[in-house]
Amino acid sequence: MKAVRIQDVSKKFGDVLGVDDLDLDIKSGEFFTFLGPSGCGKTTTLRMIAGFYYPSTGKIYFDDHDVTTLQPNKRNIGMVFQNYALFPHMTVDENIAFGLEIRKYDKKAIKEKVDRIRGLVHLGPYGSRKINELSGGQQQRVALARALVIEPDILLLDEPLSNLDAKLREETRIEIKRIQSELGVTTIYVTHDQTEAMAMSDRIMVMENGVVKQIGTPQEIYHRPNNRFVATFIGETNLLEMKVQSINDETITVANENGLTLQGLTENLAKGLQVNVGDEIYVSIRPEAFESGAGDNTISGIIELTEFTGLSVNYFLKWNNTTLKAMIISRGTAIKQAGHTIDLHIPKQNIYFLGE
Ligand SMILES: Nc1ncnc2c1ncn2[C@@H]1O[C@H](COP(=O)(O)OP(=O)(O)OP(=O)(O)O)[C@@H](O)[C@H]1O
Ligand SMILES: [Mg+2]
Numbered sequence: 001m002k003a004v005r006i007q008d009v010s011k012k013f014g015d016v017l018g019v020d021d022l023d024l025d026i027k028s029g030e031f032f033t034f035l036g037p038s039g040c041g042k043t044t045t046l047r048m049i050a051g052f053y054y055p056s057t058g059k060i061y062f063d064d065h066d067v068t069t070l071q072p073n074k075r076n077i078g079m080v081f082q083n084y085a086l087f088p089h090m091t092v093d094e095n096i097a098f099g100l101e102i103r104k105y106d107k108k109a110i111k112e113k114v115d116r117i118r119g120l121v122h123l124g125p126y127g128s129r130k131i132n133e134l135s136g137g138q139q140q141r142v143a144l145a146r147a148l149v150i151e152p153d154i155l156l157l158d159e160p161l162s163n164l165d166a167k168l169r170e171e172t173r174i175e176i177k178r179i180q181s182e183l184g185v186t187t188i189y190v191t192h193d194q195t196e197a198m199a200m201s202d203r204i205m206v207m208e209n210g211v212v213k214q215i216g217t218p219q220e221i222y223h224r225p226n227n228r229f230v231a232t233f234i235g236e237t238n239l240l241e242m243k244v245q246s247i248n249d250e251t252i253t254v255a256n257e258n259g260l261t262l263q264g265l266t267e268n269l270a271k272g273l274q275v276n277v278g279d280e281i282y283v284s285i286r287p288e289a290f291e292s293g294a295g296d297n298t299i300s301g302i303i304e305l306t307e308f309t310g311l312s313v314n315y316f317l318k319w320n321n322t323t324l325k326a327m328i329i330s331r332g333t334a335i336k337q338a339g340h341t342i343d344l345h346i347p348k349q350n351i352y353f354l355g356e
Contacts, residue, residue: 004061008058046156076154
């Protein structure tokens with residue numbers, strides 16, 4: 001398994017900057033995800049790692065080996081594309097064996113490897129089935145098997161689940177994760193689905209317009225966003241613009257012009273953010289940060305709308321002319337409806353402060 005190092009890489013398509021000055025270290029055996037909205041540069045970055053595009057500037061290394069301009073077939077990578085790119089009239093085994101035949105393995109070795117990998121992706125009895133006689137989820141597993149059978153140093157997956165329905169997506173993402181950890185192969189996964197990224201990854205890189213917005217573990221990205229883009233793209237949040245009223249080593253107090261005052265912890269300032277009294281900053285409060293009853297930052301809000309989702313009760317409430325969304329886990333307790341007042345509080349440690 002190989003580590004991947006991307007150093008000062010940019011990719012220009014004429015006037016369009018697809019990827020802008022990217023620096024990234026992916027560890028050997030890591031499950032690493034590129035996450036971001038359409039057009040942010042995920043596929044472009046993946047294609048440079050695969051060798052289908054060469055960077056306009058910068059270098060790419062597999063371990064210490066410079067592969068920046070090495071041809072794709074010399075990189076020992078396995079790749080799964082969004083549309084699978086399988087041969088529809090060939091059988092499952094013929095599709096899986098394709099990369100081995102190009103590499104001129106003998107028949108016996110091919111059969112052994114294909115049998116083993118077909119078992120690994122739970123397609124044991126399907127070896128002689130044609131691709132066009134399989135379900136979407138089964139086809140996805142053939143594509144994965146075909147990428148894995150060559151024993152790649154690096155596995156690249158570009159939105160491999162986007163053709164599947166919601167339930168199958170979830171099942172298949174668990175399968176991919178299981179297979180990846182069984183083989184320990186360095187894996188780079190591309191998605192714009194934040195739940196998928198959170199559930200599968202060791203680390204995530206969030207991108208916007210070709211630029212990295214944050215790199216971190218799913219917990220860091222979710223609980224310690226560096227900026228508004230990450231805070232709002234990953235999960236839901238109440239984002240408020242507020243002014244710093246006071247700050248000391250432990251606590252920071254902020255208020256908005258509607259008279260809403262909140263107190264939080266200085267340790268929850270975004271990385272590198274320096275603030276002074278009077279500065280405008282952004283405050284991020286996840287809907288699940290709210291707790292019932294009084295406590296830190298008690299809120300006595302008027303409910304504008306109540307939503308029951310089974311798992312939770314969502315209250316859209318107004319407090320000092322500020323609209324907030326609070327999510328309370330539903331445990332069969334009474335649900336309050338619109339027009340009523342509700343007492344909630346926000347523990348200090350659940351409030352995050354962002355500069356940009
Ligand atoms: N071959 C190309 N020629 C010109 N522009 C390109 C080319 N490939 C990508 N781009 C542009 O580079 C930017 C990044 O594209 P990229 O395909 O990497 O996005 P993405 O994050 O994979 O998006 P999606 O989620 O829609 O697949 C976009 O603005 C895109 O239009
Ligand atoms: Mg793409």
